[in-house]
Amino acid sequence: MMNLITILFFILQLSIVSIGLAEQANNEFRATWVITWEHIDQYNNPGQxxxxxxxIMSDHKAANMNAVIFQVRQSGTAYYQSSYEPWGYYAGYQYPGYDPLEYAIEEAHKHGLELHAWFNVFQTSSTYPGTPAAEHPEWICRDQNGIPMTSYRSxxxxxxEVKNYTINVAxxxxxxxxIDGLHLDYIRWNEHTNTGREAVEPIMELQRRDGLISSEELQNLNNNPSGRYLYDYNHRFSSGIPEGFDSWENWWRWSVTTFVETLHDSIQSVKPHVRLxxxxxxxxxxxxxxxxxxxxQDGAKWYNEGSIxxxxxMSYHWTTASGFTGMLEDxxxxxxxxxxxxxxESGRxxxxxxxxxxxxxxxVWYRHPDIVANIRSINWVKGFQFFSYRSWDENNYFNTAGQSFFQDKTKVPPTPNIFSIRPNKPLLAINAVDSxxxxxTVYPSTTNESGWLxxxxxxxxxxxxxxxxIISIQYKSEDITYTDYLSDTDLVYQYFATQTDRFWNESESSNRVYTSSGPMPDKYKIAQNYPNPFNGMTTIPFA
Structure with a gap:
């Protein structure tokens, strides 16, 4: 009788928790941005x-995150095998003995994580041979007098020709x-002027972060609008507003928007599951x-029209929970x-x-939990990406997050697409090794396509x-096994499984299997439902 009361109590508690989960569901994007120098050092050997x-991947998994935003293009250099651009500074401008992107993808998927390739777009400050700024100096932005940038080049x-080249690189x-996603950074015109930017160490250019500028830089930008580098050899200030536009501002926004639109169309034609x-x-x-x-940068237009x-x-202006909800909707x-x-409304x-x-x-590091809680109170926000990995690592925060505000595993929210067809459900078998x-063991319905089990x-x-x-998310196209360790053998648990495609369209639940407080069979056999899908019954005889 006591066991029955205990079970009923825990079911009631779980139902209460489930109501809370239902409000935000169990899908929530969680990631950090991982900068080049956080994942590679030219003075390390390949093994290091x-x-x-x-x-990096283990830390994200410990925090119950489900994605990594991994920088692979910086300042016109590459951290992958590129036929267009040279290896970057942190690789010593040479092949580092392994392919960082390929290895990161392998390890991310092994840890149940998505890998989004972080791609700096128009910021190309490096002049190392083979970079765009070195090979095509005519592409560099110019001021109203036609003078090109000499530092922080874009x-x-x-x-x-810049847009076509950059799309080819991407x-x-x-x-x-x-990759699971391509992530664009510096997808905009530059913020620099022809004052105060002439003598800068190359490493400072490389380590400049997008997202915020200092109050002094903002003041300089506002005080010297005519010194902005917003022109090029084919669109000179002296030639007037480009034909077909009523202002330079509209042309500047249009030029970036058309790049985004063309890149998105290109991705959709090749690998539509890769999210931009x-x-x-x-x-x-x-x-x-x-x-x-x-x-x-007209990010809202891209988002609303489906170009991304x-x-x-990059919500770096705010450091309080109320500040975040304010900029979102208050x-x-x-x-x-x-x-x-x-x-x-489209579900993006x-x-x-x-x-x-x-x-x-x-x-004010301690504010992270309150910030997360307040943002979660806004039901249209689908998750978080924190800048950056090193900050979390130096504060030993991955385990803390995984045991507190990220204590429950979550799926990546699905991506709206024209291929919204749910996969067939998998089969699930259980074997009690001991009490x-x-x-x-999960058997996917098809082994032809990769996805998530x-x-x-x-x-x-x-x-x-x-x-x-959710107790396990694995990237596989074949059978997977997972071992679950129970803390209480008096309770009866059920397990079920699903599979998703690369868009995170999720199947119906598999058959359900159960633990038992009594002796359990140690062998099982799955009889294939045939002819699939006309026979909906799966038989699992136990011995």
């Missing part, structure tokens, strides 16, 4: 750098690597340092919600990017993939 990558989004990654995302400035079109009017699949604002019209409603992902390094610098050790555990007989507790 590969160990860095393994640790190539002009207004030049068709598409080489899409075609040659099994953009790191946009934290303020869309209001007050000071903002995307729309300062660097001519996922928008990731402080409208200085908020995101009113500008992105069509994109939200909008995720928030707290600047963890800013919280660290301001000695507390359950060996689970997900195992759920619950005491609630009504649990579904929308609210069930």
């Amino acid at each position: 750098n590969m160990e860095k990558i393994r640790k 190539i002009s989004p207004g030049l068709e 598409m080489e990654i899409v075609r040659n690597y099994d 995302s953009a790191a946009v400035l934290g303020k869309y079109n209001w007050s000071g340092w903002q995307g729309y009017g300062t660097v001519y 699949d996922h928008i990731m604002p 402080n409208c019209p200085q908020c995101w919600r009113i500008f992105v409603e069509p994109g939200l 992902s909008f995720t928030v990017g707290p600047g963890s390094y800013i919280l660290d610098e301001n000695n 507390v050790t359950m060996k689970l 997900i195992i759920y555990r619950s005491m609630d007989p009504m649990a579904t993939p929308d609210i069930g507790e």
Whole structure:
């Protein structure tokens, strides 16, 4: 009788938790941005750098994150096998003995994580031989007098040859690597002027972060608008506003937007499951340092019209929980919600990017849980990406997060697409190794395509993939096994599994298997339901 009461009590508790989960479901994007120098060092041997990558993936898994945003193009140099651009500074400008992107993808998928290739677009400051700035100095942005940038170089989004070249560089990654997403950074015009930017160490150019500028830089930008590097050899200030436009501002925004649109179309034609995302400035079109009017980045337009699949604002201005909810929807019209409603209605992902390094610098690291909780109260936000990995690593925060505000595993939110066909459900078998050790095997319905196999555990007989507790997510196209260790043998648990495609379209639940407080069979055999899919019954005889 006591066991029955205990079971009923725990089912009631689980139901209460499930109500909370149902409000936000069990899908939530979680990642950090991993900068080049956080995953590779030219003074390390290949084994040491590969160990860095393994640790990065292990840390993300410990935090119950489900994605990594991994920088592979920086300043016009590559951290992968590129036929267009040279290896980067942190690789010593030479092949480092392994392919960082290929190895990162392998380890990410092994750890149940997506890998998004982080791609700096128009910021190409390096002049090492083979880089765009070295090979095509005519592409570099110019001021109103026609003088090109001499530091913090950017190539002009207004030049068709720049856009075509950069799309080719990006598409080489899409075609040659099994990435889950391509993530655009510096997808905008530059913020620099012809004052105060002449003598800069190359390493300073390399380590400049997108997302925020200092108050002094903003003041200089506002005080010297005529000194902005917003022109090129084919679109000179002296020639007037380009034909077909009523202002330079509209032309600047159009030039970036057409690049994004063309790249998205190119990806869709080759690998439509690869999601295109953009790191946009934290303020869309209001007050000071903002995307729309300062660097001519119309992220809301891209998001609303489907030119990107996922928008990731760099939300570095805010360090309080109320500040985040304010910029999302409480402080409208200085908020995101009113500008992105069509994109939200379409189901595309909008995720928030707290600047963890800013919280660290301001000695308010402890605010992370409250910030996460407040952002979660806004039901249209689908997750988080934190800047950056090193801040979390130096604060030993991955395990802490995985045991607190990220204690439950989550799936990546699905991507709306024309291929929204649910995969067939998998089969699940259980083998009790002993009273507390359950060996689970998932058999996917097809082994032709890669995807994600997900195992759920619950005491609630009504649990579904929308609210069930996830205990394992693995990237596979073949059978997987997972061993679950029970803490209480008096309780009866059920397990079920699903499989998803690369868009995270999820199948119906598999057959359900159960633990038992009594002796359990140690052998099983699965009889294939044939002819599939006409026979919906799966027989699992136990011995």
